[in-house]
Amino acid sequence: MTTSTNALVLEVIDLSLRYQTRQGEVQAVEGVSFNLEQGQSLGLVGESGCGKTSVANCLMRLLPENARLAGGQVRLGGTDLLSLSDEEMRGYRWRRIAMVFQAAMNSLDPVHRVGHQIIEAIEAHGMETTMADARERVARLFRMVGLDPQLMDRYPHEFSGGMRQRAVIAMALSCDPDLIIADEPTTALDVIVQDRILRELKVVQQELRMGMIYISHDIGVVAEVTDRIGVMYAGRLVELGDTADVFRSPMHPYTAALMSSFPSVHGERLPLVGLAGEPPNLIDPPAGCPFHPRCQYADEICRTEFPDRSMRGDHWAACWHPLEAPPLSENRQKQDLPD
Amino acid sequence: MCSPNPENPEIRQILLLMTSTMQTPVATPNQTHAGQDALVAVSGLTKRFPVSKNLFRQPSSFIHAVDDVSFALAPGESLGLVGESGCGKTTVGKLLVKLLEPTSGQIRFRFPSLDTTAGGSGDPVDASEIRSADLRAFRRQAQMIFQDPYESMNPRRTIYDTIAEPLAVQGIGSLMDRVDRVTEILTQVGLTPASSFLFRHPHELSGGQRQRVAIARALVIGPSFVVADEPTSMLDVSSRTGIMSLMQDLAQQLGISYLYITHDLAVARYMCHRIAVMYLGKIVEMAETEELLRNPLHPYTRALLSAVPVPDPAYRRDHPDIRGDLTLPIDPPARCRFYDRCPVATDFCEGNPHPPMEEQSPGHWVACYEA
Numbered sequence: 001m002t003t004s005t006n007a008l009v010l011e012v013i014d015l016s017l018r019y020q021t022r023q024g025e026v027q028a029v030e031g032v033s034f035n036l037e038q039g040q041s042l043g044l045v046g047e048s049g050c051g052k053t054s055v056a057n058c059l060m061r062l063l064p065e066n067a068r069l070a071g072g073q074v075r076l077g078g079t080d081l082l083s084l085s086d087e088e089m090r091g092y093r094w095r096r097i098a099m100v101f102q103a104a105m106n107s108l109d110p111v112h113r114v115g116h117q118i119i120e121a122i123e124a125h126g127m128e129t130t131m132a133d134a135r136e137r138v139a140r141l142f143r144m145v146g147l148d149p150q151l152m153d154r155y156p157h158e159f160s161g162g163m164r165q166r167a168v169i170a171m172a173l174s175c176d177p178d179l180i181i182a183d184e185p186t187t188a189l190d191v192i193v194q195d196r197i198l199r200e201l202k203v204v205q206q207e208l209r210m211g212m213i214y215i216s217h218d219i220g221v222v223a224e225v226t227d228r229i230g231v232m233y234a235g236r237l238v239e240l241g242d243t244a245d246v247f248r249s250p251m252h253p254y255t256a257a258l259m260s261s262f263p264s265v266h267g268e269r270l271p272l273v274g275l276a277g278e279p280p281n282l283i284d285p286p287a288g289c290p291f292h293p294r295c296q297y298a299d300e301i302c303r304t305e306f307p308d309r310s311m312r313g314d315h316w317a318a319c320w321h322p323l324e325a326p327p328l329s330e331n332r333q334k335q336d337l338p339d
Numbered sequence: 340m341c342s343p344n345p346e347n348p349e350i351r352q353i354l355l356l357m358t359s360t361m362q363t364p365v366a367t368p369n370q371t372h373a374g375q376d377a378l379v380a381v382s383g384l385t386k387r388f389p390v391s392k393n394l395f396r397q398p399s400s401f402i403h404a405v406d407d408v409s410f411a412l413a414p415g416e417s418l419g420l421v422g423e424s425g426c427g428k429t430t431v432g433k434l435l436v437k438l439l440e441p442t443s444g445q446i447r448f449r450f451p452s453l454d455t456t457a458g459g460s461g462d463p464v465d466a467s468e469i470r471s472a473d474l475r476a477f478r479r480q481a482q483m484i485f486q487d488p489y490e491s492m493n494p495r496r497t498i499y500d501t502i503a504e505p506l507a508v509q510g511i512g513s514l515m516d517r518v519d520r521v522t523e524i525l526t527q528v529g530l531t532p533a534s535s536f537l538f539r540h541p542h543e544l545s546g547g548q549r550q551r552v553a554i555a556r557a558l559v560i561g562p563s564f565v566v567a568d569e570p571t572s573m574l575d576v577s578s579r580t581g582i583m584s585l586m587q588d589l590a591q592q593l594g595i596s597y598l599y600i601t602h603d604l605a606v607a608r609y610m611c612h613r614i615a616v617m618y619l620g621k622i623v624e625m626a627e628t629e630e631l632l633r634n635p636l637h638p639y640t641r642a643l644l645s646a647v648p649v650p651d652p653a654y655r656r657d658h659p660d661i662r663g664d665l666t667l668p669i670d671p672p673a674r675c676r677f678y679d680r681c682p683v684a685t686d687f688c689e690g691n692p693h694p695p696m697e698e699q700s701p702g703h704w705v706a707c708y709e710a
Contacts, residue, residue: 220648263605275577
């Protein structure tokens, strides 16, 4: 799925972020690096508090007051976003890099028509100059996300949750961004609506050849919409690889544990294996590998030194004792679908 | 009522009329699958909420939140109530623990020890006869665990206060007994050492730990029936697995029956012996868990199942083929509730009332003319 001929949209190099709190400094993101190619989608998964959303907020430069960038670069088409002034960043945000926030469907202004709100965004970024062009653009966006363009003069309360979420996705797409960040865009929705929005989002992303970063705690969703997957734990990226590779043979014990604790409705009813313990306190993270207090393979070196990357092709994990790849014949057998 | 489905709609109409007018004792979905005495038996349960807000007028329209729902729960059994948001599953839960009063229909409890003014210990008791005086005895047997562990606890009270309150309300034990009991239940729900949790406040605990406290609070007085309303949906994957296995272990040890409310079929698969699928106030299908997942008969159940993402990139699932969005059941037409979104709806479905629950195979009930 990864074709190395594609141009890079995004390079994140050694990104670190701290939050100042009364209890101390929280190491929310620590040394995160990854690349994203044009038209590629990358999933970021992990438990809440692992830094997924903090990474997204760094990319958008939408950080709360108590946040401090402790280093690193975010290069979008060659420009380091972190070195731009606020004024310069405004030219990039939404036009080059856009985001669909968690529960964004509640962010529409209830007293303005939905289409009008998107036209405002289009005009503010100088995408279209006449009203007719802007309306035409909104109609196109509506069709793209599976909304009837006739609905653009309705108010948000006349939309269902799923329709509002689509309108917000349309708004994020309104300035033709190179990169879209979707932070749990379907978590508040029911499965049937989620299924439809995921399909539409994927089609649009591939049609427009956008890069996409898809953040979710639901590994089932990530398995379906992404080409590559990055697993985060305690502010660090601990495993990265093609989605198929990571699911077929996870290298990091944390990734494997995450997957085996996920119930599935299809196929055999495999026993759920829990993950004992809690994620570490990031004010005072454990020395060495942050996962070692919960890891069954941990030994002396895990407790003292942060692991080097173990490579398997372009699939890697930050682990001293990566899991072996299963022999090919032992692939998970295909499940029987109810007809 | 395993009537065949002939093609001719007129014959079907006649057959339907015959079956619905026959007074022979037929199986009803409020019998437990094994034919045991039900712990909770629900028949024709209905709850309507008025949507008219005018104080001086009779309410003119109603949300049919729960409409003619029947099922039964055997002692020690766990029944999953699955459906999308707004389908009425939480309303059913609240009706069963008497946080709401039904508009019509019957709920009968057969608790091992429930002495009420209406009847003695061990006899089935009708929920409508449990009045305020008996409510305290009723709550000893029926408890509820809520969805949000962040909102369902008083932030100013310690964990001990929170868990000991049901004991105090019920007047169980001396102060020392209560401390012992709370310590014991904290250990049972895996918050150890219990002494280090007794005098903490909710904000000092993680979401998973809080949900363990909520479980301890519900179980501390030894209920035989617990309504669990999405107890894991706010939790992370890792703590979710822990809570699920804890609830299963406790159910086995203490012989508790759960009505397990969830939107997630995968969670229901692991937690429940049987699953009932709800759509807009109606139970549309009910069967033992693996039977329901392997052999779903109702088009809505099929859609729900095929919409669940599969954590396996190589797996290609069929996408659900239903149209439109969930609506609110405000004075819905008499025809099948699923008609507007159904991929297999026929003229027969349009012209006839909502289909009755029929037993297609032993224990597998479905409400669909086309199933």
